[in-house]
Amino acid sequence: MKIKSYVENYKVERTNPTIIVVCLCCYIQILKIPGFTLLVLMTTAMTATCTPLISILYDPTRPYMVSQRRNIQHNPSNKDLTIVLCIFDTPSINGLIRLLDISNASLYNPLSVYALRIIELVGRSTPLFIDHVNQEVPHIYRWTHTINSLKHFQELREFVRFQFFTSVSPKKSMFQDICLLSLEQDASLIILPFNKGGGVHNHAIQTVKLQVLDHAPCSVAIFVDKGLLPSTNIRNSHRQYTKHKFAMLFLGGADAREALVYADRMVANPEVSLTVIRFFSHNYLGDNEEERKLDDEIVTSFWVKNELNKGVVYKEVVVRNGEETIAGIQAMNDGSYDLWIVGRKQGINPIFITGLSEWSENEELGLIGDFVSSPDFYGAASVLVVQQQILRA
Template sequence: MVTLTIIVTGITSPIIDFLYDPTRPYMINKKRTIQHTVQESELRILACIYDQESVASLFSLLDFANPTSSNPFTVFALYLVELLGRAAPVFIDHAKQNEDYWDTNNEAIHNAIKLYEEARTDCIFMNFFTSITPQRTMYQDICEIALLNKVGFIILPFHKKCIEDGNDFSTAILRPGVQSANANTLSHAPCSVGILACKNAAAWGSLPTRSSNCIRRQFAMLFFGGPDAREALSLADHMVEHPDVSLVVVRFLASEYKGDDESERKLDDGVVTWFWVKNERNDKVVYKEVVVHNGFETVSAVQSLNDSVPIDLWITGRKNGINPTLLEGLSEWTDNPELGLVGDFLVSIDFNTSGSVLVVQQQVLRDQRASPWACY
């Protein structure tokens, strides 16, 4: 009987793994992105929380995304707790269950979410969930909530936590298992995803009120082309409507269009033209185009922008659709592949900035997942 059990298990396990893909339901063909969300309509966002430090930065990002009464946000806040030992995973919807999972972090995070919702009842509706699950399956809960609630954008904290007295990620505290959870979420998410890395939690967390109008924030959007860049530009367009935000958009072009995908460039031209026509008379928006021959010229242009004006938030697409000519020679610098080459450079100690970094990936549709261009 023992031998038979071993044989049956040895045969059936690989067959089940081959026939059943638990991530397939997350792969959909309906577009759930910021770019394709109708103007003046509800935007659904899933904000993932790993610890107390990630709460303030997430709320700041939500505020700067500029929810309004005519363009409200429905936010699904998911507090993820690693399950240790052999206990069964637990999922709690705090709107339906009175028996809450209890720990110090949960109480503090829950209270922060309640206060945040009470302060913004006219434009944000909050839903709070807690998931106690192993690190290797956290992404499944993230994708499941996003799928069931028709979320258009997922916000993930970076796996490195910055410290208050320094801006160097080499001294940052790591969130164990978060890097793999973020990478799996990027691979299987049924909507667009953004990873927020904060180099200076104190500066980013000190959120000005709308009524103050005294703290001007400077954001920079680096447009390298492709669906991820178009999604990032759509989010930046939301942000520039915030009264305290100024935005500089830099579009990088390869010399003589070398390496360009013509169909992608036409889509890029359409989105950039739409953005510029909309903001042409907005004195808070600056648009530039930079022609480069390789990745080193790209880095020099980004560094020049950083030296010219302090940037509070860098926004860029992750990697899908970027002309490889723009990043030629930068592959050896990749330490955090989930951020892409540009995002990895922006959070590195080689790039001297205290600004936070938001890396955006547009939803990858089911038919695109097998495309070599989509997986670039």
Template sequence: MDLAVIFKAGKKHWVIALSGLIIPHIIVWVVAICIRDYMDPELRKYSSIGGIVSAIIITTFPVIYSILRDMQLLSSEIGRVALTTVIISDAVGITVIIAFEAVKQGEDKGINALYYICTVVGISGLVIGGIPQVMQWINRQTPEGKPVDQKYITATLLGVFVIAFTTDFIGAAIGNGPLWLGLAIPDGPPIGATIVHKSEVIMNDILMPFAYATIGLKTDIFVMSECWSCLTPLFALATMAIVSKLVSVVMAARFTDMSYRDSLAMGFMLSLRGQTEFLLYLHWTDLKIIKTPSFSLMVILTIIVTGICSPIIDFLYDPTRPYMINKKRTIQHTVQESELRILACIYDQESVASLFSLLDFANPTSSNPFTVFALYLVELLGRAAPVFIDHTKQNEDYWDTNNEAIHNAIKLYEEARTDCISMNFFTSITPQRTMYQDICEIALLNKVGFIILPFHKKCIEDGNDFSTAILRPGVQSANANTLSHAPCSVGILACKNAAAWGSLPTRSSNCIHRQFAMLFLGGPDAREALSLADRMVEHPDVSLVVVRFLASEYKGDDESERKLDDGVVTWFWVKNERNDKVVYKEVVVNNGFETVSAVQSLNDSVPIDLWITGRKNGINPTLLEGLSEWTDNPELGLVGDFFGINRF
């Protein structure tokens, strides 16, 4: 959890957070005063009522984060709003709970409350004020790219037990100390990411199941029926808190111009309960505020509320809905002599040079300028909330050392091509499963016509085939999801020879001449690929071979698609028939074997630097008959995978 988010939160976040705290508190306090005489003697105390009311109303960050992560909503628009809002709620909520704890401590002697507050302020100040300096020193001691020394990780994890014991000893909840320690540790690598990597499996797979087992052992649903009359006031209090929280958040979200569906989804998100509430119930039991029947009631209510809210959120909010448009932007329908907007995705430094080379070969000019949105995608490690940085508007430091190198490369590239290319640089730190959401959102908001994605395999420098290539973890699923949800055309750049593409081309006469080949099997994807190839052939150092594959006597063709193909191909040939750098040929084939043979003969006759093809399998299954069993990379399509990657 990053408390700096509080200072960057907008009006929307503050309105929703404060409305979801203040209004329910007022309503539930009024109800509590009305039914106070019917409560148990211990629960009847104002300190007990205040602690319980605050705990029920306040939404905690760990709960929201874990549920939204599992629902893959962390990078969604409403997910970001919910995370920022709940951080504000947490900051206010922790203060309120500490205040009521102080009142509880001072019930016997007033001086105890003062001792409690002074001790809490002293320990929290020591942790938050001193620990960050120690952690920064550890970061400086760790060589770049190396893991943090094991002794520092061990000391930090032992510190969790020490601070937990200390806060429990002074009367604060046992969970407050580890929370303060977590806030004091810098997020991201090396120290933050290493701690997560070392402890995540033990926490999630061993300790958390035992913690839930402890909750289950303390829960007794049968004892509830024996004293239901004494549970009725607590049940009414909890129900009113949940309902008032939901209604107030929905009203506040509508006030900030969110849609009805999104407002309802936000309300149910901030009504989620989980492990933090269970910890508080145990704390109440230790303080003898509630007994086993009341504890069991609160646990069951928590499970029911979360069990109801989660599927409702899933029904109300689909993060891909904004990208589901009727007409996608394409290169083919971008008017000539106009700006082409391109989103270039970057996963690591190795993908930068080949992406920029492809941009140059797409032939930006002063009359056909490019606006390029470069998005550097980083896996979320060592922190909870996703981060999105627009470097044209924010001057924000970021811990990833690759960021500076990539940013400098983008600046140099733009400076060399100011007459035809303008660059915008973004960094997105997000879980790999939801990277596609940021990609699609930027493409939609900036009216992008073409997205370029690096392939999920990067070559080893010795030039071996992709069978020995290095995988980019998680990139394949991100690319596949982008292809499914993108609001525009998407191209995947699979570079077999990074060294050959490493130097950025210029328009000098000394540039190496490139030979490209476009394989046209028909259909919308093939027509879009031909439009890209048409732009590339205008580059002075590019020659192009276009091969159109046709079935014998057009048997099996989709007639309507073939007519569209004829129109695009005719337009292309009329435009380039006098261009010596363009060769167009038609090949009639009867099966996939003949198609492979035709491409093999083309590759043997002249070395091809770039294969361009549509992803889908054309308008006639005859052209690729018998090749489907060879597909290893479905995101490239059968043609791209078999012809462009594996064989040549």
């Protein structure tokens, strides 16, 4: 009791454990004042030296640096497309279900979806990562209504399979749970909902999404749901579709190629129409030759595959700067599209976005994605922004 009182009196109960030991040694007169002072100084110096050194030498994101291609473009045709579906709040689930619906799961292109409910850790509770198959979910962390909605969708779509997980963690480590699950399940795509509005919560979620974009071991898609993407109904064994009308903006680079492959998957549905607009710079100014060759290859492959598909339209636009890029997008926007699909930023010719940097408010969407999702953009279409996996290893 005397020792406890001593610690409390000197207010060292939450300080470095070494200092507590030193204080106790001093109390029972093992150490004199000079020795005590020396040990405190040594402990302080060691802490000041080791803390930054550890942060330099230890990189917690290193496990996510993979050399294997884990993206939609290189996903084998005989393998399920594996998706990690991130759910930050229950209102976003309807839009995410509609996105999975138009991703066109089929016999030859099934979907394996790992639905991850992300809950912020409050207070001093212990972080949890729960696999619903193997572990019991505490009552306070259950999201039964959302799971039932996803299971109902699974019953209607025989080529979609769900597995459910719950992550309870502080904001600073949320992205690690997302990346780790993607790594362990060999996912090709992470889908993140876009949270509208400001506030501390949405700012924190925005930070999590930026961390995922920076460190994800696979491709990432951010879905801006405006609530008007047509849904699909099934009665008995027959599908009854509402016509989908999509537009894909191809500004070149890895992200645009990944977005085009995803759009190609969607257009395999005969009830989907897709307009692809490819942008060129005047006299190919600012082009990266290697990137342009890769772009030509994938666009040619896409067009050869869909040349006879009357629901596919391909157009080309030549621009000289960012202002003409915006004008070209606005010229084709008649307000009738249900979904805009764009690449985020990798490989975009800088000529296309010259002078647009001050327009962007949401870094995670990229310049063009932010523009077509803004309230000032005519129409009420949802937006899908795609970033292809960044090979860092």
